[in-house]
């Protein structure tokens with residue numbers, strides 16, 4: 001399994017995979033927007049080394065693809081949205097989501113010269129995803145209800161300070177004015 005940055009030419013393949021994972025009526029239109037707005041440097045794919053098939057992806061945007069709750073985020077400086085994380089239905093529950101999310105947060109950490117916040121929206125009924133986010137240090141910030149979001153959801157977030165404590169604790173002395181420091185995944 002190879003985890004690497006998303007390439008521009010792979011956007012159609014991500015959309016095709018996304019249609020196997022996400023709801024057509026509300027999530028696929030957002031996926032299309034996120035694909036046009038996402039940062040390739042901060043978005044990742046997990047690729048099967050034998051078949052070269054994409055099994056999972058993350059998309060990170062610094063400009064949110066949604067209008068629903070964007071006002072809430074405008075007040076938070078240096079903010080990144082984890083707009084999508086998706087694993088092929090046959091590949092779920094095998095640690096791929098964890099690996100992709102760690103790579104993604106590490107990339108944001110390494111590319112950001114100043115403290116940052118990463119946030120996301122998750123349906124309240126999506127217990128598997130919520131467990132994954134909480135395991136990575138995300139906290140539930142607030143609940144959103146229809147019509148703000150199509151389903152009841154949580155906005156969850158993590159600040160880089162907490163990321164250092166929960167994931168990169170061996171590097172708690174890392175300062176943002178030392179961007180060349182090398183971090184490893186734990």
Ligand SMILES: CC(C)(COP(=O)(O)OP(=O)(O)OC[C@H]1O[C@@H](n2cnc3c(N)ncnc32)[C@H](O)[C@@H]1OP(=O)(O)O)[C@@H](O)C(=O)NCCC(=O)NCCS
Nearest residue numbers: 085086087092093094095096097098121122128129131132
């Ligand atoms: C949510 C998703 C990204 C998780 O990726 P994954 O590769 O399946 O998850 P992992 O195998 O890395 O598991 C990570 C943790 O998530 C939790 N988890 C994942 N799937 C779960 C499930 N079905 N039920 C309960 N917990 C689950 C577990 O706590 C697990 O940690 P553990 O193994 O240490 O207990 C993936 O299942 C997926 O793509 N789901 C459909 C799309 C989706 O819901 N995306 C998120 C939208 S906000």
